[in-house]
Amino acid sequence: MKILIAIGSKHYSEPTLHLGMKVAQAFNAKVTIIDVGEKISEFSSQLVELAQDQMESWDFDPPGVDVLEWAFNYLSDNGLIDSKQIETGFPKNRLIDDGEDRKLVYLSGTVCEDVNLILRNGDIISELREEVQYGGYDVTIVGKSQKRNMSHDLLQYINSSILVVNKYDTEKFNRVLLPIDDSPGSMKAAKYGIRVALAYKIGIDIVTVIDNGVSTDDADNLNVTKIIKLIRRSGVEYTQLEEKGDPVEKIIEKANDDKIIVMRASNMSPIKRYFKGSKPLSVMNKCNVPILIVK
Amino acid sequence: MLGFSNLSLSNFLFWATQKRWFIYAIIIGLILILLPHPQGLSEQAYTSIVILITALILIIKEPIPLPAIAIYILLAQIYGGIDSADGIAKAFMNDAVFFIMGSLMLAVVIIRQGWDSRIALGILKITGNKTSNIVFGFLSISAILSSFIGEHTVAAIMLPIGMTLIRFTSSDFEKVKNLAAAILFSITYGCLIGSAGTPSGGGRNVIMINYFNQSGLSLSYFEWMIKIYPFVIIQIPIVAWIIINTFKPEYKILDSSIRKLVIKVAKSRSMTGRNTVTVIIFILVFLGWIFFSERFGLGTIALTGVFLYILGGFVRWNDLSRHTHWGVIILFGATISLGTSIRSTGAALWLADQVIMLFGSMMDTFPFFSDLIVIMITAAMTNILSSSATVAVLGPITMNLIPDMMHIGLVTAVSSAFGYFTAVAAPACTIVYSSGMIKASDFVRLGARIGLVSILLLMIYINTYWLIIN
Numbered sequence: 001m002k003i004l005i006a007i008g009s010k011h012y013s014e015p016t017l018h019l020g021m022k023v024a025q026a027f028n029a030k031v032t033i034i035d036v037g038e039k040i041s042e043f044s045s046q047l048v049e050l051a052q053d054q055m056e057s058w059d060f061d062p063p064g065v066d067v068l069e070w071a072f073n074y075l076s077d078n079g080l081i082d083s084k085q086i087e088t089g090f091p092k093n094r095l096i097d098d099g100e101d102r103k104l105v106y107l108s109g110t111v112c113e114d115v116n117l118i119l120r121n122g123d124i125i126s127e128l129r130e131e132v133q134y135g136g137y138d139v140t141i142v143g144k145s146q147k148r149n150m151s152h153d154l155l156q157y158i159n160s161s162i163l164v165v166n167k168y169d170t171e172k173f174n175r176v177l178l179p180i181d182d183s184p185g186s187m188k189a190a191k192y193g194i195r196v197a198l199a200y201k202i203g204i205d206i207v208t209v210i211d212n213g214v215s216t217d218d219a220d221n222l223n224v225t226k227i228i229k230l231i232r233r234s235g236v237e238y239t240q241l242e243e244k245g246d247p248v249e250k251i252i253e254k255a256n257d258d259k260i261i262v263m264r265a266s267n268m269s270p271i272k273r274y275f276k277g278s279k280p281l282s283v284m285n286k287c288n289v290p291i292l293i294v295k
Numbered sequence: 296m297l298g299f300s301n302l303s304l305s306n307f308l309f310w311a312t313q314k315r316w317f318i319y320a321i322i323i324g325l326i327l328i329l330l331p332h333p334q335g336l337s338e339q340a341y342t343s344i345v346i347l348i349t350a351l352i353l354i355i356k357e358p359i360p361l362p363a364i365a366i367y368i369l370l371a372q373i374y375g376g377i378d379s380a381d382g383i384a385k386a387f388m389n390d391a392v393f394f395i396m397g398s399l400m401l402a403v404v405i406i407r408q409g410w411d412s413r414i415a416l417g418i419l420k421i422t423g424n425k426t427s428n429i430v431f432g433f434l435s436i437s438a439i440l441s442s443f444i445g446e447h448t449v450a451a452i453m454l455p456i457g458m459t460l461i462r463f464t465s466s467d468f469e470k471v472k473n474l475a476a477a478i479l480f481s482i483t484y485g486c487l488i489g490s491a492g493t494p495s496g497g498g499r500n501v502i503m504i505n506y507f508n509q510s511g512l513s514l515s516y517f518e519w520m521i522k523i524y525p526f527v528i529i530q531i532p533i534v535a536w537i538i539i540n541t542f543k544p545e546y547k548i549l550d551s552s553i554r555k556l557v558i559k560v561a562k563s564r565s566m567t568g569r570n571t572v573t574v575i576i577f578i579l580v581f582l583g584w585i586f587f588s589e590r591f592g593l594g595t596i597a598l599t600g601v602f603l604y605i606l607g608g609f610v611r612w613n614d615l616s617r618h619t620h621w622g623v624i625i626l627f628g629a630t631i632s633l634g635t636s637i638r639s640t641g642a643a644l645w646l647a648d649q650v651i652m653l654f655g656s657m658m659d660t661f662p663f664f665s666d667l668i669v670i671m672i673t674a675a676m677t678n679i680l681s682s683s684a685t686v687a688v689l690g691p692i693t694m695n696l697i698p699d700m701m702h703i704g705l706v707t708a709v710s711s712a713f714g715y716f717t718a719v720a721a722p723a724c725t726i727v728y729s730s731g732m733i734k735a736s737d738f739v740r741l742g743a744r745i746g747l748v749s750i751l752l753l754m755i756y757i758n759t760y761w762l763i764i765n
Contacts, residue, residue, distance in 0.1 A: 042361045043681050044447075044725035046620040047402070051451035051726045054406055058455035063731045126313065157309045159302070270305040 001029035004137040004160070006036065006128060010070040013143060015168035017074055019290060020141040023163065026199030029138075030114050034131060035067040037121040064119045065092060068105070071117060081107045081115055095119070100134070125153045132160045139163055139292075151284045155265065155293060156274060161192070163292040164284055167257070173290075176204045177259040179251050182223045185264030189294040190227040193262035194234045196292070203237035207254050209247040248282040261291040316356035324349040324371075333645075340642035342375040347633060347642075347688060354626075355679050361622040365629035377636045386632035391505040393594025395498040395683065396624050400601040402448040403618045404610045405577065408570050412563045414440075415456040415556060424553050426474065426544045430481045431535040433457060437485025438531055441723070442492035442524070443581055449489070450723035453482040458730055459559065463552035468732065474549075475732045476542040480741055484534050484715065486723035490682075491712040492527040494519050494593055495584050497721075499686035501593050502631060503708040506690045509638070512701055516585045516593075521764065523709060526756050533752070534745055541741050569609065576603050630687040638691035647695035658697075663758055669693045669706050670750055674713040678720045678742075682711040706757060713749055715742030 005020035007013035017033070024031045040048050052062045061069075072090040075081045095105045095117075103119040120127045132140055137160045144166040145151075154162050178193040180186040197204050208224060231238050243250040255261050266278030273281075280293045299307075311318065324345050332341035346368065353364045372383050414436060422432035433453065441449040457478040465471045490496035494504055494516055507514055580600035584593055604610050637643045650668065657664045673693070676685040686708060693707045694700045714720025718728035718735055727733065 040729065041719045041725055042357055042620075043623055043719070044722040046618055046623075047399075047447045047451065047722045048726050048729045050403065050406055050618050051454055051729065054411070054451050055455045055458065055730075058411075058459055060455060060458055063729060123313075129309065153312075157305065157312075159305070270301055270308055274308050 001027040001139075002135060002137045003027065003029040003031050004128070004131060004135065004140045005031060005033045006124075006140065006142045007033060007067060007071055008035065008143065010067060013067075013071075014074070016141060016143040016165045017071060019163070019165050019168050021075070021078070021080055022199055023139070023141065023196060023292075026195045027139075030116075032116040032118055032131070032135060032137070033068070033071050034118040034120060034128070035064045035071075036124045036127045037064040037119065039122045061092065062103075062119075064121075065095065068095070068117045068119060072107075075107070075115060102131075125150075125157055128154075129157050129159070132158055141165065152277070152281060155278070155281050155284070156270065159295070161265075161292060161294045163290065165290045167288050168290050172258040173200070173202075173260060175202055175259045176200075177207060177251070177255050177261045177289075178204050179207045179209065179247070179261070179263045180224055180227055181208065181264075183264060183267055184223070185267060185294065186223060187227060187230075189262050189264040189292075190230055192292060192294050194231060194236055196260060196262060197236045198234065203239070204231055205239050205241060205254065205259065206231070207241045207243060207251065209250045210242065210244045211247050248279055248286065251283050252287050255287050255289045257288050259289055261287060261289060263291070263293060265293050265295040314358050316352060316358035320349040320352040320358075323352070335648075336645045337641060339375075339377050340637075340640035340645060343372070343377050343633070343636045343640050343642045344646065346371045346375060346377075347637060350630070350633060351680065351688070354630075354681070354684055361620075361626045365622070365625040368626075368629040368633050372633065372636055377640060383632055383636075386635040387628045389505060389631060390592035390594040391498065391502040391631055392624060392628045393592065394495075394501040394597050395594075395627050396619070397594055397597025397601050398445050398495070398498060399447075399619045399624070400615050401577070401580070401597060401604075402445060402451070403615050404573060404601075404604045405444060405448050406451050407610070408573050409563065409566065410570075410574075411452045411456055412560045413566070414452065415459075415560050418456070419553055419557060424548050424550045426477070426547050426549055427535075427539050429460070429549060429553075430477050430539055430544075431532065433478055434481040434485035434488075434535045434538070435531050437482050438489030438492070438527055441486040441489035442496045442527065444577070445495065446486035446490040446497060447722035447726065450482060450486045450726040453486075454479075454727055454730060456556075457482050458732065460549065460552055460556055461732065463555040463559075464546060464549055471545055473542040474544040474546055476737055476741075477538050477544050479727050479730065479733050480538050480542070480737070481535060483723050483727040484538070484741075484745060485531075487712050487714055487721060488527055488530045488534060490721070490723075491709045492520065492524045493584075494588065495581075495597075497712070498627065498683040499711050500708050502627075502634075502683060502686045503690055503704050504593070505631070506634070506638075506694060507701065507704060509635070510694065510700055512704075513589065514701065516588050519705075522705060522761065525760060526709065526753065529752060529756065530749065533748060537744050537748065538741065541744060542737075572607065573604065573609050576600055576607070576609075579603075627683055627687065630684050634687045634691050637688070643691035644695045646692045650692075650696060663754060665697050665703065666706050666754060666757060667750075669696065669703055670710040670713075670753060673707050673710040674746065674750065677711045677714045678716045681719070682714055682721050686711050702757070702761070706753070709753060710750075713746055715746045715749070717742075 003024045005017060007017055069090045091105055095103050097103050105117045107115045128140060139161045140158050141163040144164050176193045176197045178190060180190060193204055263280055266273055266280055268278060284291050327345045332338055350368050369383055372378060373380050418432040418436050422428040437449050437453050461471055461475045461478060464474060494500045504514060580596055583596040588596060605612060654668060673685060673689055676689060690707055694704050697703050714724060716739055718724045718738055
């Protein structure tokens with residue numbers, strides 16, 4: 001399992017990094033923490049690079065290194081990386097340019113496998129997409145952005161499961177909300193949900209929603225029964241709810257502000273999803289809690 | 296769907312989203328091409344205007360890499376029947392492109408020579424420890440140096456000096472936000488102001504000189520300086536005053552930080568014989584620009600300097616090549632060739648006529664009105680496009696607005712330095728912005744004031760000083 005955690009600034013990224021590392025721990029995953037810096041106009045990119053070389057000779061770090069250093073300190077403070085590396089401090093001099101328009105440093109983790117720190121510059125969606133393709137990540141973890149279309153673009157173009165960390169509060173976070181239906185994707189979502197529940201030692205609320213009187217999420221369905229059996233076997237405490245109404249509204253209502261939602265991605269075609277949107281996208285846009293969309 | 300996998304559909308959608316401005320540009324171009332062309336405008340001239348519109352969209356939005364935009368401009372001109380492949384190729388490479396190439400390469404050599412330490416000491420010796428004097432000093436030195444060695448080079452040299460001074464004042468950035476803005480903007484705007492002062496201050500000046508030459512006009516390095524440099528000198532104290540009053544620095548005296556900076560500079564490596572030789576070569580280039588540029592061209596002389604640096608082993612070709620943005624050079628070549636096509640097909644004259652038809656009565660009543668229009672349009676385009684590209688495409692049009700081509704051409708060149716409003720207007724802005732210490736909104740806040748004052752000053756300047764010296 002490989003997880004990509006996107007951080008953006010020292011001030012707002014702590015919840016993302018905290019939850020990201022917790023999830024990585026749950027999956028014993030290889031973690032890469034990435035900071036995507038602002039896109040530089042191509043007109044000046046090479047001159048900016050030249051100026052940054054000059055700044056390094058005056059002991060100034062290139063933009064973004066401070067964010068990686070903050071992430072390193074966070075990992076150190078929480079004992080998430082090897083103690084030998086903590087003693088030597090953030091290895092700025094080992095931040096290497098790998099020729100793929102990114103700078104990176106390798107660290108070895110304690111609670112999960114390797115932890116890498118990466119610095120890229122450019123459009124956030126393009127850079128994350130490229131990194132996911134390059135590294136073959138299973139989950140991408142990002143903080144919720146205020147930018148319009150960001151959630152849409154993440155779901156549409158990033159070829160991995162997406163965890164959006166939204167108003168994450170460790171104190172309040174007490175259940176996994178698992179909306180399921182008869183589609184095969186629900187089984188994968190359930191497996192992810194169980195791992196998260198086990199990591200946090202919390203229970204799962206399974207919810208099936210019957211939309212407009214038509215049972216799209218049939219509780220008696222074989223797939224649903226299999227999921228419940230899987231959860232029972234994992235030893236995670238669970239409750240099962242059946243709701244009627246608009247699935248998006250019901251999921252948001254049930255999530256309240258103290259759960260993490262784990263749900264499958266839409267199985268509509270990308271073209272349809274592009275124009276019509278999807279239920280996971282609507283939930284992602286409207287909810288106030290972390291949400292993991294499993295692809 | 297039609298046998299395509301979800302992944303390939305998703306990849307296509309991503310491509311289309313990323314390239315949407317390219318798609319829009321092509322659609323707009325196709326629609327315009329299909330429309331009947333206006334009377335009095337040849338088909339070739341109309342096509343060149345359509346290429347100009349689409350190229351501007353592509354340059355502003357950058358949906359495809361700059362070299363691809365350059366190739367698009369060249370191909371569109373050839374396939375559009377504006378000129379033969381040989382004709383377009385001839386217009387593509389000229390002395391202005393040589394200059395841009397030479398100036399980018401000279402920057403690589405100069406930045407690495409350790410002049411920054413000497414400059415830091417020089418500024419502090421002159422200004423002392425008073426913050427307002429330091430801001431004035433940074434602005435003056437940036438302006439004077441950028442007049443001769445190019446704004447991008449000076450911004451790269453001055454930025455670490457400014458940032459070190461800020462860091463030595465306080466390691467908590469929140470406590471020195473205004474001081475940081477004042478010092479960094481003094482560097483940025485100093486570079487912009489100075490870049491208009493001489494032909495070697497920026498590629499756009501050389502592009503304009505090239506257009507003058509194509510129109511049978513001649514302007515030497517000295518003549519340019521006599522016409523423009525006083526304007527640079529006038530702007531320096533006024534802009535420094537506006538900066539200080541917009542971002543009132545938290546510290547009025549920077550005593551201890553200056554002492555720390557002096558100690559740091561004193562510890563840095565001293566000038567070697569090789570550094571001195573690089574200075575001498577640059578002085579030779581500078582003298583060449585002054586005395587021989589009319590004969591050989593500014594670009595040729597800049598490239599001679601580059602040749603001497605390579606020959607003397609002062610810079611490795613790999614280093615030069617790595618830090619020279621060939622895409623930018625190719626793009627400027629392409630925009631210059633487009634500018635030439637706009638001029639040769641009569642499109643420039645037609646566009647100028649449209650402006651005259653629109654504002655003719657105002658231009659007749661108020662002779663300065665044509666200057667004002669040119670300044671406003673050039674300054675606006677510089678802030679969203681880039682100063683050199685603005686001059687390359689606007690130059691041929693503005694030069695047809697009034698009979699005095701030299702006058703209006705110089706107005707265009709000077710106002711193309713008014714890239715005060717955005718971080719993308721000029722490399723100096725982007726370099727300083729990349730420090731992360733100033734915000735894009737700061738450019739608007741300060742740029743609005745300085746832009747307005749500069750426009751007014753230029754209007755007064757060209758309608759008084761130029762009348763006297765002419």
